[in-house]
Amino acid sequence: MAGRIGVLLLLLLVCVAPQGTAGAYYGKLIGSVKTNAHGFTGTVYAATENSVIITDLNYDGEGPEAFFWAGTGQEPDSKGHQIPDENGSMRVLKAYKNARVLLTLPRKITDYQYLGIYCRKFGANFGHVTIPSGFELPKEQNLGRLETKAHEAEAAEVILKDSATIELKQFKYDGQGPAGFFVVAPTVNARPQDLTKLLDENGKDTKLGRYDRK
Secondary structure (H helix, E strand, O other), X not given: OXXXXXXXXXXXXXXXXXXXXXXXXXXXXXEEOEEOOOOOEEEEEEEEOOEEEEEEEEEOOOOOOEEEEEEOOOOOOOOOEEEOOOOOOXXXXXXXXEEEEEEEOOOOHHHOOEEEEEEOOOOEEEEEEEOOOOOOOOOOEEOOXXXXXXXXXXXXXXXXXXXXXXXXXXXXXXXXXXXXEOEEOOOOOOOHHHOEEOOOOOOOOOOOOOEEOO
């Protein structure tokens, strides 16, 4: 999977118009949350070896002592441990509505068998995603140089750090494209609707500004 992603990134890390793009890329899919209570839903992706992104996260916030939770076993229980929220806080979880959050784990994703929301007061599993046995973590790859095609867009090296993070070394772009974004696609001559928009270094998918060998 990682090798295929590497090819895609090298092809279309250029300034393009976003019309009809397929959406943002968040990482390697782990799976969807199995909902048990309090409207907890979401889709979980491996962003790095020890962080996950949950998209379309919903939770009503009504659990009296509910936290993000990870551990081993079939589902969340008292033997697991709390995971800080997207702000690094260990406070009781608030409500989420169609949110996107990045959670950092204390260990590698593969050290766990589940990730979910658990109410410590009542010992209740509000829902979780199972981390598959043998799940392959994202690996770093050097994809080579990004050659200029328009608007002075170029980079000395394109490094795929993991399944959701790219480093562009000495990246340059004049910022003058009317609708410039980072995207990936399955082929060089992909249709606009087959493009997938990437988030920038600030986690945004807005029009790109100028880069000067950043």
